[in-house]
Amino acid sequence: DIVMTQSPDSLAVSLGERATINCKSSQSVLGGSYNLNYLAWYQQKPGHPPKLLIYWASTRASGVPDRFSGSGSGTDFTLTISSLQAEDVAVYYCQQYYGRPPKTFGQGTKVEI
Amino acid sequence: EVQLVESGGDLVQPGGSLRLSCAGSGFTFSDFWMTWIRLAPGKGLEWVANIKQDGSDKYYVDSVKGRFTISRDNAKNSMYLQMNSLRAEDTAVYYCARDPPGGNSYYFDLWGRGTLVTVSS
Numbered sequence: 001d002i003v004m005t006q007s008p009d010s011l012a013v014s015l016g017e018r019a020t021i022n023c024k025s026s027q028s029v030l031g032g033s034y035n036l037n038y039l040a041w042y043q044q045k046p047g048h049p050p051k052l053l054i055y056w057a058s059t060r061a062s063g064v065p066d067r068f069s070g071s072g073s074g075t076d077f078t079l080t081i082s083s084l085q086a087e088d089v090a091v092y093y094c095q096q097y098y099g100r101p102p103k104t105f106g107q108g109t110k111v112e113i
Numbered sequence: 114e115v116q117l118v119e120s121g122g123d124l125v126q127p128g129g130s131l132r133l134s135c136a137g138s139g140f141t142f143s144d145f146w147m148t149w150i151r152l153a154p155g156k157g158l159e160w161v162a163n164i165k166q167d168g169s170d171k172y173y174v175d176s177v178k179g180r181f182t183i184s185r186d187n188a189k190n191s192m193y194l195q196m197n198s199l200r201a202e203d204t205a206v207y208y209c210a211r212d213p214p215g216g217n218s219y220y221f222d223l224w225g226r227g228t229l230v231t232v233s234s
């Protein structure tokens with residue numbers, strides 16, 4: 001199984017500042033006919049289900065503000081919140097969907113103000 | 114409205130059984146891979162099991178193999194998770210989630226609100 005490791009486990013960022021979350025996979029998730037990275041990011045607020053933010057490592061989901069961006073390739077990925085807003089306080093997860101299941105998640109990163 | 118609604122969560126004793134249901138609406142249920150994902154207290158998200166559109170392929174995380182069974186009834190727009198031999202470590206909120214259109218066991222663009230399973234004596 002592919003193991004996903006996020007860093008840091010938690011971070012505190014001032015309003016308007018940049019937040020950066022890293023995600024590393026135990027093997028490359030780059031592949032397929034179109035040479036894509038099989039990596040997604042989710043945001044989960046307490047008492048709510050996860051919300052898809054980013055897929056194919058860098059494509060924003062519909063309705064996601066452009067302060068959220070994803071980057072990286074192969075085994076190393078980053079989610080960046082360019083200017084943190086109060087409503088961005090949440091736990092963020094990366095998930096790989098490369099190859100056969102299980103489609104594993106990182107352990108999560110808690111973002112606070 | 115496009116949505117997923119889980120049901121069936123409850124308090125159950127160790128060794129007991131429970132059946133979760135996930136009902137989809139507002140979309141053609143039979144067109145999508147479907148997945149169960151759980152969130153245990155103080156832990157992160159864990160992918161549990163998924164099932165292909167026609168039910169012909171099913172996959173499980175190692176920790177539930179032989180104890181949990183995923184199934185679906187496309188005529189009822191529903192997916193199920195039969196959970197047997199439950200353990201304390203199965204305590205979690207269980208979410209059902211949908212692949213994106215055209216997805217092939219990929220990421221999840223639609224989630225239910227979850228149903229709580231508590232395994233305790």
